[in-house]
Amino acid sequence: MSLSYAILGAGLMGRMMAYTLAQSGARVTVFERSGPDAEQSAARVAASMLAPLAESAITEPSVVRMGLYGLDRWKGLIEQLNREVKQQTFFAQNGTLVLWHRLDTAQAQRFAEHLERNVRMNPALSSPWHLDDKALAELEPSVADRFHQGLFLPREGQLDNRQLLTALLQALEQLDVVLHWHTACEPNDLEGQGFDWVIDCRGLGARSSWSNTHNPLRGVRGEVIRVHAPEVKLQRPTRLIHPRYPIYIAPKENDLYVIGATEIESEDLSPVSVRSSMELLSAAYSVHSGFAEARILESATQCRPTLKNNLPEICVPRAGLMQINGLYRHGYLIAPAMMDTAQQLLLGQVSPLAQRFDIQVHHHDFRNSFASCA
Ligand SMILES: Cc1cc2nc3c(=O)[nH]c(=O)nc-3n(C[C@H](O)[C@H](O)[C@H](O)COP(=O)(O)OP(=O)(O)OC[C@H]3O[C@@H](n4cnc5c(N)ncnc54)[C@H](O)[C@@H]3O)c2cc1C
Structure with missing residues (x-):
């Protein structure tokens, strides 16, 4: 039995x-x-x-x-699920792009150094690439008018x-x-x-x-906003170095973008605050002007279960x-x-x-x- x-x-x-x-x-x-x-x-x-x-x-x-184990395992798991059920699950492994505005350059440098130290400690991680103007324009042309350098983290992925x-x-x-x-x-x-x-x-x-x-x-509050942005053509999750918390824009299928996320030591599940909305949306707009005409589909709050x-x-x-x-x-x-x-x-x-x-x-x-x- x-x-x-x-x-x-x-x-x-x-x-x-x-x-x-x-x-x-x-x-x-x-x-x-x-x-x-x-x-x-x-x-x-x-x-x-x-x-x-x-x-x-930010972690151990x-x-x-x-x-690293999860990345490889997800690929197989999702292929298997896609074969088994009618619903297809989006999975992509196009890396992560990291951008910053001029005022945040020192913070971006510290971030890059931190990652490079971590790669030396764990060679299974792929080294970050430093992108100049030309390399950035080739990798992610739609941000090249606003940014002239960046960091590319190869192999990183995302799913829907x-x-x-x-x-x-x-x-x-x-x-x-x-x-x-x-x-x-x-x-x-x-x-x-x-x-x-x-x-x-x-x-x-x-x-x-x-x-x-x-x-x-405990719970750690996170707020995200989902938008439909057909004018934005980002090909990979893009992180913006930000003084308060790292902001990301994760492109899903059909011009859907998830913009997030705050990280607040609180179990408050009330709706997204005005301040967080303004920070998240203005950060997204500062990465790509196409977000100006995006439509807000949803704003949501949840708490990350944290020991x-x-x-x-x-x-x-x-x-x-x-x-x-x-x-x-x-x-x-x-x-x-x-x-x-x-x-x-x-x-x-x-x-x-x-x-x-x-x-x-x-x-x-x-x-x-x-x-x-x-
Ligand atoms: C804003 C935000 C952004 C995030 N972004 C990422 C990311 O980009 N990448 C990443 O890897 N992770 C991300 N996470 C983290 C990830 O979502 C969580 O770590 C993960 O969902 C935790 O899984 P879980 O199953 O433990 O809890 P949950 O996914 O919360 O599931 C718990 C389930 O238990 C149910 N439940 C609770 N109490 C009871 C009860 N008494 N009886 C029956 N059912 C109950 C709940 O309703 C819920 O469905 C993010 C989280 C947040 C909030």
Whole structure:
């Protein structure tokens, strides 16, 4: 008889875990407090850039290693999903362009030096290219009238998060996963219901489960604006060095651009502020004048689920319960590494991938309460 799993939360991690477990032949049931569009998840709002080198400026080497693994793994996963379901998911690996205005030159230099140091520490990262006027005009002609230098981060990628969430949903339906929408659950609610494992992927919704641990969970507010901008022809995610937070413009298919994102230490989920809207939109307009006539389709706020140390963690606080959380601002980048590590742990409690990525894994020990095993 195959094992039976309950997945709490159908955002990014929940859908990925449900998919991989159902594919391996397990019986899977999903409980999600919102609907099939994942309207209360960080996954729906994210820009879903896959940028290990850019992120290396603000995160630990372990996350960067997970990101490099994730980039390769996404390519295969999306090809597979595209074959399996009717919904195609956009995935591109055209690199990232980094731009800056003259006043921010010193900050841009520090950023470049930081990345170069990180490449020396991890040669699997591709070195950033310094672009002069001519090289920039060849790479991204549509910004060449406003910028005369830039930095190019090769190999970096992105995907369309909403297409991916829909494709994963279709795959779950095809795999006969039982889906309970508008059903908020706690792990304790499912005790005695015949599940071999409960996998808690509730993102920030799991805050109370982490509140009395060494590593409490918090939300980090992010605001994004989605625009339709047919006059803008950017071919890759473009980051603008900015004194307050890095602003990016992520081009998706059909002239859709995601402009984001603020990063505010707050769990306030209220709508995007006027100040953030002005900063995001004026930054986009300063990169490309075609944004002037763009149409605002949506502005959205969500909180990134973040542990105290800003690193992801997998926890088995008691037999039959696994918690996966803390994906913070790079959930898409690291989700494949987290998923494969969790899969290994479910099979045998030891994970070479957890060791490779220094993923914090806390295991229930049947004699003591917690014992770290990775
Ligand atoms: C503005 C913004 C921009 C981002 N940009 C990027 C990016 O460019 N690249 C990148 O790699 N990452 C990005 N991220 C990060 C990424 O979106 C998150 O790390 C990721 O979505 C976290 O996945 P998760 O499954 O843990 O949580 P979520 O995606 O939030 O999913 C959690 C799910 O659990 C459900 N839930 C909560 N409580 C309950 C309950 N009691 N019962 C049942 N269901 C429940 C929620 O409704 C939700 O659907 C961004 C995030 C934000 C907010």
